[in-house]
Amino acid sequence: MSQKETRLDIVRAQYALYKERPLDLTIARGIPSKKQLKLSEGLVNDVKIDDWVSEDDIDIRNYGGLYGIKEARALFGSLLNTTVEETFVGGNSSLQLMFAVLSHHLFTKDKAWNKSKDQPVKFLCPSPGYDRHWFMLEHLGIEMIPVELTGNGPDMEVVEKLVSQDPSIKGMFVVPKYNNPTGESVSDDVVDRLAAMHTAADDFLILWDNAYVVHHLRDEKVEVKDIFKASKAAGNPDRVIQFVSTSKMTLPGAGVAAMGASVDNLKEMADHFGKQLISFDKINQKRHVAFLKDRETIEAHMEKHAEILAPKFDWIEAILSAYFHGDRESFVSWTSPQGGYFVHLTTDEGCASKVVEKMTDIGISLTPANAAYPYGINPLDNSIRLAPSFATLDHLEIAMEALCVCIEMVTLEKYESL
Amino acid sequence: MSQKETRLDIVRAQYALYKERPLDLTIARGIPSKKQLKLSEGLVNDVKIDDWVSEDDIDIRNYGGLYGIKEARALFGSLLNTTVEETFVGGNSSLQLMFAVLSHHLFTKDKAWNKSKDQPVKFLCPSPGYDRHWFMLEHLGIEMIPVELTGNGPDMEVVEKLVSQDPSIKGMFVVPKYNNPTGESVSDDVVDRLAAMHTAADDFLILWDNAYVVHHLRDEKVEVKDIFKASKAAGNPDRVIQFVSTSKMTLPGAGVAAMGASVDNLKEMADHFGKQLISFDKINQKRHVAFLKDRETIEAHMEKHAEILAPKFDWIEAILSAYFHGDRESFVSWTSPQGGYFVHLTTDEGCASKVVEKMTDIGISLTPANAAYPYGINPLDNSIRLAPSFATLDHLEIAMEALCVCIEMVTLEKYESL
Structure with a gap:
């Protein structure tokens, strides 16, 4: 032997x-452990709401306030580096916001991606990545093109080459910080190149899923360069939509999700959401503001x-x-x-x-x-x-x-x- | 003069x-008045949750439980005359559930309605009806055909004739009880005919928006015949999807919505929802069960x-x-x-x-x-x-x-x- x-x-x-x-x-x-869930039980049982009117004068018990209440928009804006006007606060799932963005751009907006059925719609998929992103794209009939991750984000040589040549590549997902599953974060250089790169599609979208924005494990905290600011500076203010949620801050079963993007992008999405609901749960938004307070408390x-x-x-x-x-x-x-x-x-x-x-x-x-x-x-x-x-x-x-x-x-x- | x-x-x-x-x-x-909203403030401030596990053993704080927790499915089933298995409990908006049903049948399911772009997709629209239904259909690119209401629901002579001839008519909205805005309810005869009528489209859908199921104004309470039972009896178990919500029972800004339909229809929709979220807000479902308890309390x-x-x-x-x-x-x-x-x-x-x-x-x-x-x-x-x-x-x-x-x-x- x-x-x-x-x-x-x-x-x-x-x-x-x-x-x-x-x-x-x-x-x-x-998924969070029971010990982690315990940290946020106060959100449910200890938060009392005695003022039913939001800072922007919306009765949080009633219909209305599709963009979310002002104080919640400000709180999530502090995570996304966006102003109140650039912040849209939704329901309990950031995936649902992403799905709505994709579905609207594919099917319902004026110049919808799939208007001509012959032309496939493609997305770049930095891999290994989040499987639920891929399930979503597949379900929506979007063709996926994998792109290697380098340890500092997607291989930009490949990304730049592909998006500059093929107008049917309409966008990409990026998990910028502590990527699922590789844990890597995108470098400043990658941020700048994503923000500024030439795309053959003039309606190219980056879905910036900042799921782990404050989910540090160590004292040394990674900070990722602000892509929204970079894309505005590069003349592409509508390229990036950022997502964040409290699923892994408070309770996955009852959290709040938000988007950060240009005022035009948010208006487009608010019009789309306005066709399917009158508002998201504003009381849960208020509850989260009372519990999480501000960036420091978060x-x-x-x-x-x-x-x-x-x-x-x-x-x-x-x-x-x-x-x-x-x-x-x-x-x-x-x-x-x-x-x-x-x-x-x-x-x-x-x-x-x-x-x-x-x-x-x-x-x-x-x-x-x-x-x-x-x-x-x-x-x-x-x-x-x-x-x-x-x-x-x-x-x-x-x-x-x-x-x-x-x-x-x-x-x-x-x-x-x- | x-x-x-x-x-x-x-x-x-x-x-x-x-x-x-x-x-x-x-x-x-x-929209409900402030006096009405006051009736449900206890939902937010008085309901304490001390058991985080649902009757079907789901930790309501965490991910999971896409169909809703069992006790909420039972509660909404009591409004829809459906079993737990035939009841799906969602987020705070029944419109959002309807939108998802339409959007899935149009775009993402295997035999999607709009697979061939040449063929328009049409819906019958009993009128005068709910404007948000029409906004939704228009946004989704569905052609609307108005059908007169008679005081007992849609004119069934016209409905039967149209749906039997035109396979591109894929469905219709019905607000069966206290219709918005005419206040009329559908008669037993209309229920039976809707359930049994021959449709040229073999995937014809009735979106049964029971928004006012328990919203009586007088001692005399209208009861509408059970269309789901009738459609099963007529051999069309997948024809009807029922919707209900607590928007005008508790708080429009923080309610719970549900669907009742065949197990197959719900599975199809759960698969669709599974591509965009991991669960709806189960804590708010639990809160509603604690507050509304049962049909009698409602x-x-x-x-x-x-x-x-x-x-x-x-x-x-x-x-x-x-x-x-x-x-x-x-x-x-x-x-x-x-x-x-x-x-x-x-x-x-x-x-x-x-x-x-x-x-x-x-x-x-x-x-x-x-x-x-x-x-x-x-x-x-x-x-x-x-x-x-x-x-x-x-x-x-x-x-x-x-x-x-x-x-x-x-x-x-x-x-x-x-």
């Missing part, structure tokens, strides 16, 4: 033990989340580092994010799907391998997303030990078959 | 007085609304009856609704727009004349909607007196010019 075969025997034996005693754990989705609140989350990321780092050293160092690489909700693993080529399958078989559910790529297609089959927020530390530790075993086993089996 | 000329002089003189002292009143939209709560609303309808009836008698009886007819939010006036042909204009000029805003017709087009120009809910009784009285003067003046001027 060679040393490698011996090692494979060992991990197979350990895996067999897992199989005999299957678990029921999930590190599949980026930052302090987010530090409490970080205290709960950071140890999980520390443990992942520690377990992976301890396991994959020496001979095994090349089996997998991983990200060490400064914020956000995910760790991204890059396995040996052709191993990611098998690893996730092995984990599923012992009762540990992960995000499907390669889900972070458009259509779930990643020819290298090497992408796994870890979402440690929901699990307890104990469970996370168990899941990570099993994951190490699975990665080693699948990688060694691959080597053996070569 | 003839008697009629004398009378015109008199009303012109009175109108001139209004012009000298313009008012600032609105009876334009069906009915009792609605009686408090009726106590506030009914006198307004009494006054309208009294003022119009007193003014338009004898010589003037033929100038205008009006509805005396048993529920809902509106009184509909039928003026002499060609008079409605001028009456609304005259009212606007003295500072009383009404819904635009003929807005209850698709595209706002009513060749008879004889339709005015009164929405008395928001105004105080004093203001309503002032507005009604002025309206009588305007109607008489415009009608007499018309006679004079003949």
Whole structure:
């Protein structure tokens, strides 16, 4: 027996033990833990509303105020670096705002993208990215073109070349800070180039999903350059629509989402929303203003989340580092994010799907391998997303030990078959 | 001078007085008054949530539970006569649910209505109806075909003929109870015929907007036959989607809306919604269950609304009856609704727009004349909607007196010019 075969025997034996005693754990989705949810119970039970009139004189109990109440627009503006007029506050989901923007531009606006059915509508998809963005684009019939991420955002050489040549490329998604799942943030240079680049489509849109704008894990806080300001300076004020939500600040089930964009873009979207509702939930907006108060209070609140989350990321780092050293160092690489909700693993080529399958078989559910790529297609089959927020530390530790075993086993089996 | 000329002089003189002292009143939209809103302040400030887990084991603070929590589905099912499985609970707007249904059937589902661009998509529009339905259809590019209302719902002779012949007619809106603005409810016969009629389109949809399901004004409560049951019995289980909301039960700014439909229809819509959000606001659903409890509690709560609303309808009836008698009886007819939010006036042909204009000029805003017709087009120009809910009784009285003067003046001027 060679040393490698011996090692494979060992991990197979350990895996067999897992199989005999299957678990029921999930590190599949980026959802807050019960400890985190507790931080915001006061939002529901302690906030009393004694003044029903908003700062802009809207009765928050009644119809009206489609743009959101002024104090909520100001609060979200403080996260987006936008003025009240450049800020639209919606319901409990930023995805829903994105969907509405896409759906309106595709189907209902004057010069709708899909007016001529022959011409496909395409989007650039920095990958690995957020699977729900890709599901949305696919559902809407938008063709997805993956673009590699570099560690500082999308590969701008490729982006600039594609958008300058093809007028059917109508836009792109960017998660600028602590990207899901790679954790990377876009550099100033990427911001400037996205803001200023020539696009063959004169109605090119960047959906700037700032989902993790204040979701730091460490004392060192990443700040991303203001793309809206940059795009205005470059003469493209309508190019960028920014999104943010409190889903991972307060309660995912009852949060508030907002958009930041040019006054023209917001008017266009308000007209569109005005065809489907009379206002979003203004009382929940008021409740959030009372609870989150201002940017400073939000930052302090987010530090409490970080205290709960950071140890999980520390443990992942520690377990992976301890396991994959020496001979095994090349089996997998991983990200060490400064914020956000995910760790991204890059396995040996052709191993990611098998690893996730092995984990599923012992009762540990992960995000499907390669889900972070458009259509779930990643020819290298090497992408796994870890979402440690929901699990307890104990469970996370168990899941990570099993994951190490699975990665080693699948990688060694691959080597053996070569 | 003839008697009629004398009378015109008199009303012109009175109108001139209004012009000298313009008012600032609105009876334009069906929005609850502050007294009504007060009935539901407890929803916001008194409901404490101490159990965060729904009856179907969903943490209402977190992501998940796209169909709504079980107890909310049961509550809304009691209004829609649907089971939990046939009930989907959404956000704060039933219009938003309708928009999503239309938008999905038009653009994103497998056999989408607008897949072939040459073929227009058409809807039947029982008129006078709800202007926001027509705005929605127009925005979505759906061609509207008006169908007369009879006092018991749409003219079924016309409906049956049109839908049996034209496969591009894909659906219709119906406000079955206390229709906006005519106040009429559909008869059992209309329900049965809508449920069973042959449609050339095999994917014909009825959007059954039960906005006033428990919004009675009088002791005598109209009950409408169960169309969902009838459509199942007729072999058309997927034809009808019912909508309801608490906008005019609790708070329009922070209510909950729901759909009732076949399990297949709901699954289709849940898949669609799943591409744009992870769940609606489940805490607000829970809050509503705690506050409204059950159908009986809802009915009792609605009686408090009726106590506030009914006198307004009494006054309208009294003022119009007193003014338009004898010589003037033929100038205008009006509805005396048993529920809902509106009184509909039928003026002499060609008079409605001028009456609304005259009212606007003295500072009383009404819904635009003929807005209850698709595209706002009513060749008879004889339709005015009164929405008395928001105004105080004093203001309503002032507005009604002025309206009588305007109607008489415009009608007499018309006679004079003949």
